[in-house]
Amino acid sequence: MFRIRFHGRGGQGMKTASRILGTAFFNAGYEVQDAPRYGAERRGAPIFAYVRADRETINERGIIDRPDLVCVADDTLVGMPAAGVVQGMDAHTVLLINSHETAETWQKRLNTEARILILTATEDVEDRAELPYIGSRCAAAAAALTNVIERETLVAALTEELGHLPADIIAQNREIALRVFDEMAQHAGLVAPGSMPSANDYDSPDWIEMPFENAAISNLAIHAGATSVMVRTGLWRTMRPVINYPKCSGCAWICSTYCPDGAINVRADGFPEIDYDHCKGCLVCVAQCPPHAIESIAEHVAREQEAEASA
Amino acid sequence: MTRKLLTGNSAAAWGARLAGVDYIPAFPITPQTEIIEDLAGWIDRGEMDARMVTLESEHSMITAAGSAASSGVRAFTATSSQGLLYGMEMVYTVAGWRTPFVMVNVSRGLASPITLESDHNDIMAARDSGFLQIHCATCQEIADAILIAYRLAEHPDVRMPAIVNLDGFYLSFTREPVDLAKTSEASAFVGEYDPENLQFKGNSPLSQAMAVLGGGPYSYFRYEAHLAVQKALSVYDEIIDEFEDRFGRRYDMIDSYQMEDAEYVIVMLGSFSTKARDAVDSLRAAGWKAGLLRPRLFRPFPRQQIRQLLLGRRAVAVIDQNISMGMGGVLHSEFATALYGANDAPLLASYIGGLGGRDISQQEFFAIADELRQADERGEAPSPRLLYTEHELTEMRKLQAIAQAEHAEINQN
Numbered sequence: 067m068f069r070i071r072f073h074g075r076g077g078q079g080m081k082t083a084s085r086i087l088g089t090a091f092f093n094a095g096y097e098v099q100d101a102p103r104y105g106a107e108r109r110g111a112p113i114f115a116y117v118r119a120d121r122e123t124i125n126e127r128g129i130i131d132r133p134d135l136v137c138v139a140d141d142t143l144v145g146m147p148a149a150g151v152v153q154g155m156d157a158h159t160v161l162l163i164n165s166h167e168t169a170e171t172w173q174k175r176l177n178t179e180a181r182i183l184i185l186t187a188t189e190d191v192e193d194r195a196e197l198p199y200i201g202s203r204c205a206a207a208a209a210a211l212t213n214v215i216e217r218e219t220l221v222a223a224l225t226e227e228l229g230h231l232p233a234d235i236i237a238q239n240r241e242i243a244l245r246v247f248d249e250m251a252q253h254a255g256l257v258a259p260g261s262m263p264s265a266n267d268y269d270s271p272d273w274i275e276m277p278f279e280n281a282a283i284s285n286l287a288i289h290a291g292a293t294s295v296m297v298r299t300g301l302w303r304t305m306r307p308v309i310n311y312p313k314c315s316g317c318a319w320i321c322s323t324y325c326p327d328g329a330i331n332v333r334a335d336g337f338p339e340i341d342y343d344h345c346k347g348c349l350v351c352v353a354q355c356p357p358h359a360i361e362s363i364a365e366h367v368a369r370e371q372e373a374e375a376s377a
Numbered sequence: 378m379t380r381k382l383l384t385g386n387s388a389a390a391w392g393a394r395l396a397g398v399d400y401i402p403a404f405p406i407t408p409q410t411e412i413i414e415d416l417a418g419w420i421d422r423g424e425m426d427a428r429m430v431t432l433e434s435e436h437s438m439i440t441a442a443g444s445a446a447s448s449g450v451r452a453f454t455a456t457s458s459q460g461l462l463y464g465m466e467m468v469y470t471v472a473g474w475r476t477p478f479v480m481v482n483v484s485r486g487l488a489s490p491i492t493l494e495s496d497h498n499d500i501m502a503a504r505d506s507g508f509l510q511i512h513c514a515t516c517q518e519i520a521d522a523i524l525i526a527y528r529l530a531e532h533p534d535v536r537m538p539a540i541v542n543l544d545g546f547y548l549s550f551t552r553e554p555v556d557l558a559k560t561s562e563a564s565a566f567v568g569e570y571d572p573e574n575l576q577f578k579g580n581s582p583l584s585q586a587m588a589v590l591g592g593g594p595y596s597y598f599r600y601e602a603h604l605a606v607q608k609a610l611s612v613y614d615e616i617i618d619e620f621e622d623r624f625g626r627r628y629d630m631i632d633s634y635q636m637e638d639a640e641y642v643i644v645m646l647g648s649f650s651t652k653a654r655d656a657v658d659s660l661r662a663a664g665w666k667a668g669l670l671r672p673r674l675f676r677p678f679p680r681q682q683i684r685q686l687l688l689g690r691r692a693v694a695v696i697d698q699n700i701s702m703g704m705g706g707v708l709h710s711e712f713a714t715a716l717y718g719a720n721d722a723p724l725l726a727s728y729i730g731g732l733g734g735r736d737i738s739q740q741e742f743f744a745i746a747d748e749l750r751q752a753d754e755r756g757e758a759p760s761p762r763l764l765y766t767e768h769e770l771t772e773m774r775k776l777q778a779i780a781q782a783e784h785a786e787i788n789q790n
Contacts (some may be wrong), residue, residue, distance in 0.1 A: 265663035
């Protein structure tokens with residue numbers, strides 16, 4: 067059975083990637099299962115989707131814990147534990163990352179046995195949630211790497227799954243997908259179906275007996291609003307609002323009130339200040355600011371500027 | 378027939394469409410909403426001739442479905458988890474009206490704490506209501522079960538509402554190949570809804586299931602409903618024979634796998650059972666006589682069929698994806714009841730697993746088989762077990778450490 071995971075952010079088309087690949091496998095005569103998995107259904111939040119394909123009926127279900135291929139649309143997710151990109155990878159796994167950096171860099175950084183391939187990142191975009199064609203590119207790369215899906219089968223699946231879009235968009239996706247498919251042809255067959263665990267030789271599940279713990283420990287004694295402080299939701303941000311203080315008129319109640327996450331504080335001097343640990347980058351403040359004193363810049367650009375400033 | 382990839386939710390919507398439903402009262406809830414979205418799209422584009430009404434709650438939604446069925450139209454609705462609980466007063470009430478309609482429940486764990494992922498405590502809460510219950514393990518089964526459920530619910534000897542249950546995420550958002558029946562073939566199978574004496578009309582009001590004082594009439598109506606639900610066992614067998622003749626797929630009330638010579642048996646409900654199917658294959662390859670038993674029909678409960686299938690086996694593990702606080706797994710209790718008193722009853726072990734969508738690994742199925750063998754050697758069933766690993770508890774401890782630090786900070790301030 068082929069077991070393939072796609073990791074990206076809400077808006078990048080990982081569900082679409084899984085559906086294109088799923089449909090391609092199905093049209094190539096495979097039994098298929100494909101599904102997205104999301105927690106917070108929000109643009110920019112980490113999501114993943116997966117595809118299983120086999121010649122036999124598929125009984126396996128749920129999250130793939132031993133992937134043959136992991137495709138990462140957004141390389142900022144690789145180092146984020148909550149995104150689970152590296153979960154279950156071993157020497158059998160191929161890791162395909164859409165990145166400006168090289169396979170060697172990622173190999174050193176991750177110190178993994180998995181074989182790493184790079185899907186060369188295309189033009190830069192302001193908003194990472196809008197990486198163009200990335201869903202189609204990931205699906206095309208995966209199709210080529212398995213070496214069981216023909217070019218025409220991929221095109222038919224892509225056309226079927228994107229059928230609700232305008233014809234020129236579909237045509238662009240098709241062209242870009244085929245370019246990736248042909249680029250990846252040199253690695254065709256690198257991704258091979260994995261095996262089932264054996265009942266003769268398996269790791270014990272390491273069960274524990276659930277201990278009794280009294281209510282002071284085991285109840286949900288988290289009543290205060292402060293509990294979400296520890297969760298750095300600012301990591302979801304793809305666009306960063308930045309206050310241009312010379313233009314700011316100090317009507318801080320407006321931006322701080324409109325902020326749906328309470329991530330704009332008012333300083334003692336009456337001017338607003340953005341809490342970047344928790345700002346999710348929704349940009350409501352940018353739209354509401356009366357003197358247009360809040361600008362938005364791409365998060366990765368902001369981070370590069372910060373790195374340069376501190377160097 | 379056309380075989381295509383469909384999510385469990387789309388398969389459910391197709392089931393309703395193929396059953397020719399007339400009226401769909403609706404209220405959204407994750408992970409069920411796509412069912413309603415699909416149906417709304419078809420109605421809007423004129424591809425389906427039905428009326429959809431969005432209600433302000435599940436309580437009204439279930440009332441509307443029962444009322445519509447009382448007026449002689451074929452009604453369909455869908456909900457999940459908290460929504461099912463919010464409508465629970467009417468779940469019991471419309472069953473008492475003896476109005477046949479089909480409601481899909483997309484199983485999701487109950488609050489508190491709140492979750493979006495699947496377990497069966499929601500559907501278990503409707504267990505004693507009178508609703509028939511069919512539990513699905515694949516997307517194919519969902520589309521087919523809805524057709525079967527209408528036949529069963531509308532049968533004059535039964536005439537009770539039915540729930541078709543499917544697991545959130547694991548089926549609701551998962552695409553699998555589904556063979557869809559042709560509309561004409563589905564219509565021929567489901568047939569017309571004959572409401573008989575259910576003739577509620579807005580312009581000639583009648584009372585239905587009015588107040589009864591003194592236990593005599595009340596006991597009569599309640600026990601007749603129980604007998605009607607039990608009657609659904611024999612009716613079900615007739616219906617699935619016909620379904621198989623027409624569509625080539627067989628849905629016995631109990632799905633048994635590798636049971637001919639099985640000594641060690643796993644019992645489960647719902648979609649996680651397909652994982653157990655893989656585990657049975659692996660165990661067989663390693664020389665075990667393992668088998669799997671999955672009730673499709675949970676209400677009525679097929680007690681006699683379970684006895685026939687399980688008496689004489691060595692040991693049985695019931696894996697419950699639900700928990701009755703202070704008792705344990707609901708399915709385990711029901712199997713114990715079914716097997717009680719037989720001399721050749723197998724040892725019966727209880728496992729709780731898959732709460733809130735928690736996965737069950739192949740290794741865990743193998744370890745369960747191993748515990749069954751040890752129990753058989755000892756001649757005594759093992760203690761009930763929650764499927765929970767050392768690693769999971771370590772992760773839980775980290776969350777508790779954060780909570781405690783927060784708590785301390787709050788108390789200081």
